[in-house]
Amino acid sequence: MLLTLLSPSILLKQTSSTKLCAANSDSPKSLVVASGHDAYSNVSPPLLPPELIEAIIDEVGSHGDTRTLRSCSLVASTFVFRAQSHIFKTVDLDKEQPRKRNHERFHRLLASNPRLGMHVRNIRIGDDAEDEYGERGGGRFDMGGGKSWITQSKTIRHTLGSLPRLQSFSLTFNSEWTNWETDIPSSTRQALERVFSLNTLRAVSLEFVTAFPANLLKSLLANLSFVGLSCVEIGSGNSLRLPEQIHASPKSLYLRGTSPDTIQVVTQALTASSSASTLKKLAITPTFESGFGNAIAQLMQEAGPDIEEFEWLPSIHFCSSVGSIDISVIQRLQSLKFVVSFRRTHAHGPFPEAIRLLSQLYQAQRADTSRPDHLERITIECHCLRTMDAKTLKAEWHAIDKVLGRPGVFKALKELKIELPTSTSSTELIHGFMLAFQDALPMTQEKGVMISVKSKTVVDERFLADGFGTL
Structure with a gap:
């Protein structure tokens, strides 16, 4: 009051x-x-x-x-x-264009009032995208011929050096990829490595980096609670070694478009960790590279016995396969999330891989009745909806209902969430889906599972990993 x-x-x-x-x-x-x-x-x-x-x-x-x-x-x-401790707690320099100009404004603000850097806990820095001509290239019609402003900046190292209490840090280069060893000046690399060595740091997200030093990645995995890697390739070069201060092995790991070689380094780092903390959440966006499925399967087998949340997040534009991935090796799974696409290019429908992963759990429970059953929540994120009546929709979802509704399995399941992102489906399609979805999963409902269908607003489609708060 x-x-x-x-x-x-x-x-x-x-x-x-x-x-x-x-x-x-x-x-x-x-x-x-x-x-x-x-x-x-x-x-x-x-x-x-x-x-x-x-x-x-x-x-x-x-x-x-x-x-x-x-x-x-x-x-x-x-x-x-x-008031300033809240205003400057999260600084997102990857939100508005042009990003280079946003950084320069923030740098000038820090230079005029250095104590503001003490308030910053989360920062997100992003390159200008390839189509933002005029900022990265020489002329108005230079469609991405210019270089990354981050690699050319003379001030970014000073900006990073003014943020001694960071807890989360996100760095996104443009889609041309950036070579850690040859494209980034040594002074900027050293500034980034000093950020990585902060005792306060708990989360790091990287995107579009090649030749990233393996020992530096291992140090991040050994010291942070969250690591997000999107299109990050490992190089053979060595970087400045960080202090051997182990805070925690990552509790949350997001791998998007990551090569098998990088995944193998991640597995080695996780299995070599002396920390008592273990991986709790694993989110995967698969690639089409040979050996990707085997690398993820090995990661789950060797480093993921205590995983509680697993997310399968394939591209909505291309069909993908789980390959040799078997989630039944996860004994303590509590939450499961799938991304599915209703695009007509998906000849076998939206659910083959989701059903395949669910069937792995089903078969494991049937084969071993004493196997612990912890799965409480399933989320299905649906993209590119199509117009269909209730009867057609029910028929399309019957395979999911059949797997989840079978007696004797998934007994711990309490909630099934259907999420409908507004970025890939119109308001009319979402509304029609909600009306048609009533009673689409009768067997699952009969088991007492709470089913919810909600729209979801996605405000940022660039790499954005869970665990970064408002970043």
Whole structure:
């Protein structure tokens, strides 16, 4: 009740007869709330405790209300530090174009006020995309002929050096790929490696990097809780060795378009870790490279006995196969997620690989009735919906219903979530799907599984891995 009465939105709407001012400009310990008539009287005005001010600002910060936070920072000196700690907690330089200009603005801000870097916990840095001509090339019609602004920047190393308390770091190069050893200046590489060695760092996401040093990747896997690799190729070169301080082996690992050689290095790093922590979540977007399935199968066999969440996230544009991957080796699986596409180019329908993975669990449970059954949640993310009536939709989903609804298996299953991203299906198709989906899975419903169908807004289609908060 007190927080409601003293919320910043109310404090900022005080009339001219009431003003907020610092009791002592040299001390952030208290705030004077004085009326226009009594501000300079001999009567001591009441004080707002600093703990209450912090609680109010933290409440606004928890809702991500940046506009109000900025207003709070202008109210009084006692508001500034706490408000800025929320405003600058997450800095996304990969969100708006041109990204090079966004970085330059942020760099100038840090140069003028270095203490702001102490507030930054999460940062995401991205290259300008190939089609953003005029920023990366020589002329207006240079469609991607220019080089990465990140590799050419003279200031990015200073920006990174001003962020000593980072917890998560995301770095995305453009789709032309960037060679770690030859394309990135040594000073920038050293700045990146200093970020990787921060004791506060817990999560790293990398995209479109070749010749990434194997020992550097192993150090990240040994020290971080989350690692996301999208199109990252391992090189033979060595990099600056990081301190042998083991925080935790990764609890969450996302591999998208990653080569078999890179996956083998990941497996070696995970199995060699002396940390008591183990891999809990594994998300895979497969490639068509020979040996990919075998590399993932080996990773799951050797480094994933305690995996609780598994996500199979293939491209929605191409058919893919799980190959030799067998999720039945995961004994403690609690959550399972599939991405499926209803594109007409998928001749065998959207579900062959999802059914194949589910059948692996089904067969394992049938073969060993004493096998633990922990699977509680299944999520199916559906893309590129097609128009169909309820009867046709029910027929298409019958294979899923048949696997999940069989008696004696999937007894721990409590929830089945159907997600419909708005980025790949129109509002009309999503609405029609929701209407037609009623009673599409009768056998699964009969087992008491809660089925939900919801639309999902995807605001950023560039590489964005779970675990990065608002990044």
